[in-house]
């Protein structure tokens with residue numbers, strides 16, 4: 001029976017990102033995907049700076065950037081056309097080294113992820129392959145699947161399996177767990193259009209129409225692509241809603257029929273739910289298999305990509321040394337509260353768009369001079385897991401710095417944790433680990449000072465594992481963290 005280090009079920013954006021992150025670490029990967037090719041129509045249209053940083057690690061940003069635009073933010077408009085809340089995305093680089101928010105077309109991303117995977121000799125992709133059974137053993141997992149064209153059953157062994165198999169995940173049912181519904185369920189129509197000509201009077205931002213009669217969203221997507229989404233009432237006929245007559249009538253305030261082509265029209269049920277368990281033995285779930293959220297914040301796919309960025313280096317560490325149950329268990333505990341905050345914030349946004357909730361979507365809302373409310377993006381820390389609860393820096397994202405001789409720290413250190421230390425720290429154990437002195441990195445000494453630290457350990461997923469306040473504890477600090485550092 002053929003054996004792999006890692007098997008990934010599902011080659012959507014979550015599976016494609018995970019496969020790249022594991023392949024980058026040099027391990028063998030099998031990807032089993034039920035469909036013949038990728039889903040050709042867009043779903044996700046937005047991602048943020050944290051996610052671009054993960055794409056940077058994978059090495060796709062150079063080509064992929066050409067297919068993106070910088071997102072200028074969102075305005076919430078009431079039924080009288082007045083802006084009641086603004087969510088600006090300033091056109092300046094963030095601490096992650098990228099713009100706060102981007103727009104893209106999902107098939108372009110999936111193409112880039114697959115193109116990159118082709119470069120790895122140890123990556124095998126089996127399309128038309130549907131997984132039906134996954135069984136945990138002490139040191140490996142057995143997976144049964146069949147080729148859906150020729151109906152040919154196969155079985156393989158893998159040291160770890162990750163189900164990135166979407167909302168109806170078979171992996172989730174195999175680990176015997178359930179999704180908890182967090183309370184938002186609503187049907188929305190989604191209409192993607194391609195403009196025939198530039199239309200200057202269409203907004204350059206996302207507009208959320210906060211209106212109890214017809215909650216709706218407009219998205220300014222890449223190139224000539226534009227999207228409208230609108231809520232459907234329980235008694236409305238889906239067939240009627242999706243008729244060209246109804247859609248063009250809905251679009252009348254913005255577009256005439258001869259000005260754009262409908263690329264696709266469909267109805268989704270927007271849900272908010274999180275799986276109780278994300279792991280059983282050597283089997284994991286990630287992405288939509290583990291959580292679902294309505295798309296008002298454009299964070300569903302982003303959450304899946306954050307999952308696998310958290311998980312990939314932990315699995316790689318287990319493959320390089322030994323299986324470490326304690327380490328792998330921190331995957332769910334660190335990701336759960338982070339994703340829950342996104343789901344709950346998105347739900348509040350959905351309620352506001354439905355004009356039944358308050359504008360207080362996040363804790364970070366301020367009033368501008370003209371009285372408009374302005375909202376900031378959330379950046380939740382990791383949930384409890386690796387590192388000390390008492391350490392204030394632990395679980396925060398670490399900024400992307402450049403060294404004084406011009407390279408990005410992220411690009412130099414993408415596989416293993418690094419130790420960043422002020423020049424004042426004694427260096428007894430330093431030759432064993434990846435480490436860099438703060439005076440070699442632009443802005444790092446100031447950052448250390450601001451975070452009241454003499455040294456920091458940064459994990460490969462760019463989160464801070466630990467910080468040290470006093471020089472004299474340096475050896476202890478290293479000893480305590482050495483099992484993660486090497």
Ligand SMILES: Cc1cc2nc3c(=O)[nH]c(=O)nc-3n(C[C@H](O)[C@H](O)[C@H](O)COP(=O)(O)OP(=O)(O)OC[C@H]3O[C@@H](n4cnc5c(N)ncnc54)[C@H](O)[C@@H]3O)c2cc1C
Pocket residue numbers: 009010011012013014015032033034035043044045046047129130131132164165166167168169170190268286287288289295297298299300301302303304
């Ligand atoms: C209208 C809409 C707009 C959205 N906008 C955004 C946005 O702007 N930003 C954002 O971040 N998110 C957005 N989302 C959410 C985002 O699209 C999803 O979160 C994301 O696509 C999930 O990716 P995934 O890889 O986890 O799952 P999927 O993309 O669902 O991929 C799962 C894959 O697993 C395969 N599979 C399933 N079962 C099996 C099996 N048994 N064997 C083998 N293969 C299997 C499937 O064929 C599929 O290819 C939006 C969603 C919707 C509906």
